[in-house]
Amino acid sequence: MKKIVSWLEEKFLPLAMKLNNLKYLVALRDGFIATMPISMFGALNIMTKEILLTPTSLFGEFLNKWEFYATTIQPFFDAVAVPISNQIWWGTLALGIIFTVFTISYKLAEAENQDALTAGVLAVVSYFMLLPQSAGPDAGWGTISWTSFNSESIFTGILVAIFATEIFMFLNRKGLTIKMPEQVPPAVSRAFSAVIPAGVVMFTFGTFGFITLNLLGTTLKDIINTSIQIPLTSLGQSPITMILITLVAQVLWFFGLHGSLIVGPILDTMYSASLSQNAEAVLVHGVQAPNAITRNIIDLYGMAGGSGATLALIIAIFLVSKRAEYRSLAKMSFMPGVFQINEPIIYGLPIVLNPILAIPFIFVPPIMVSIGWFFTEIIPFAGRVYIAPPWVVPPVLNTFLATGGSLSATFLSLVTLCLSIAIYIPFVHLANKMD
Known part of the structure; x- marks a missing residue:
């Protein structure tokens, strides 16, 4: 046992320490943790619906055998409680990638002592720039499909958060910012200093969106999903x-x-x-x-x-x-x-x-x-x-x-x-x- 422990200390522990300090993994970890209040309540909401609220749920099926419950309580659940539950699901788990993009970007920029709030907002904007402006040929302009935020979008969201934030921070470190006089309030000064880096990021992702949507006839999400997410999910x-x-x-x-x-x-x-x-x-x-x-x-x-x-x-x-x-x-x-x-x-x-x-x-x-x-x-x-x-x-x-x-x-x-x-x-x- 001592030999095994000694070998692990020499070979395995240094690698584990490097992994623990890798900034992208730390940002992913802290970003996912930051969304826990949303995901936890969203999960509690779904659990309540799936176990109690619907007539086919575990307890709902049993309770609906009671006539009073079936004629009085279940109709209220169907008309009010279930629709409310659906809206909560829609705003938490169904669209969760939006929050994840923001929190990963925020934590990555925060660790580098950069403008984390601007970086997070910019990452979300960059993600939207990659999306089709219509859900389909029969849908009107501005109708974004839910498939842009579902399970197929997780890896795209992670990569957009990382790359958008890295470009933003790189330009900030290079000093490509608008510098305001000292008399200008700090909040206003930070906003102006972010204009050039943010503009470069948005132009970059806007160009990527144009190339994938108009020249390749697909979306970056579909490319990443096919080349990265599906193989990695299969490996998992x-x-x-x-x-x-x-x-x-x-x-x-x-x-x-x-x-x-x-x-x-x-x-x-x-x-x-x-x-x-x-x-x-x-x-x-x-x-x-x-x-x-x-x-x-x-x-x-x-x-x-x-x-x-x-x-x-x-x-x-x-x-x-x-x-x-x-x-x-x-x-x-x-x-x-x-x-x-x-x-x-x-x-x-x-x-x-x-x-x-x-x-x-x-x-x-x-x-x-x-x-x-x-x-x-x-x-x-x-x-x-x-x-x-x-x-x-x-x-x-x-x-x-x-x-x-x-x-x-x-x-x-x-x-x-x-x-x-x-x-x-x-x-x-x-x-x-x-x-």
């Missing part, structure tokens, strides 16, 4: 890819680094489109979700209580640990663990650089995720994920919500939690014998 649907990324995150945790935050931008980039495609298939087209692997399938089946499935470790400690300090820490960490907060157990036990508990901590998540994938894709037992519940939702319940109330997926999540406990138990027994 391989269980090998999912297992490797999960393993990397767990190894980083072992060294005390926040593995989830470091690999988070990679997961968000690779799997955001998959979740969006699933949501679009179920909510818009009413068909089965196409992707078995999404960004949150790792959390649902492999991370009960947070990274490393540490809620399973806490339960295993309650069951078999004879060490007073372990049991005391487990009591303090149980409630945070229920709500997916596990830093107390990771750093307090600790699991960091612990050669005994690190073994199940590293390998339980990929094993459980593989089981989740197998019974979703190979043996279609569990319902597929198409909603992203807030990350603080307790284990098992989060699977119920993420799959729109799939009881089979919920049961599978409970099984993976029990299996995780079973794997941790022998190592907790072993820890009893350690000083």
Whole structure:
């Protein structure tokens, strides 16, 4: 074990540190985090609709057997609650790429001490400059199609945010700005200084829009979707890819680094489109979700209580640990663990650089995720994920919500939690014998 740790420290850790500090991944991570209030409420809204509000929802179907509910409450839901829910979905999840473009650009410019607000607005403007001015030959001018913002647009939005911001910052650093006298208020001075860089960015993306739409007869979104997003999404649907990324995150945790935050931008980039495609298939087209692997399938089946499935470790400690300090820490960490907060157990036990508990901590998540994938894709037992519940939702319940109330997926999540406990138990027994 010492040789493995030494090799990882020498070869793997420096690469992980560089990855953690790569400005584009940091911007992606912080940009996605910044949209969490919107995406979390949007997800809660969809979960409520899919589980309760519609007559075909899980609880709605049962409650509509009651005549009073079917004749009094359900009509109100149909006339008021469901349309409100649809509007919330439209303004949050359906058009979410707009907010993502802004926040990624903002965070990238902020990290470089540039005018982040102008950069974010400019990135959104640049994205719109690439869009067709009509939804189709039969649509009037100015009718932008929703397909310009759906699951196929995620990679385009990310790239536009990065390139528009980099051009803007490059011109600012070169001093290609309008300098105003000191007497001019700072807000006005910043606005004027951004005119030339912003103009160059807008002309650049306006030209790209003209070339793709008028000369190539397509959109930049379609080009990027075909050449980058579809291949990368297909790569993400391989269980090998999912297992490797999960393993990397767990190894980083072992060294005390926040593995989830470091690999988070990679997961968000690779799997955001998959979740969006699933949501679009179920909510818009009413068909089965196409992707078995999404960004949150790792959390649902492999991370009960947070990274490393540490809620399973806490339960295993309650069951078999004879060490007073372990049991005391487990009591303090149980409630945070229920709500997916596990830093107390990771750093307090600790699991960091612990050669005994690190073994199940590293390998339980990929094993459980593989089981989740197998019974979703190979043996279609569990319902597929198409909603992203807030990350603080307790284990098992989060699977119920993420799959729109799939009881089979919920049961599978409970099984993976029990299996995780079973794997941790022998190592907790072993820890009893350690000083």
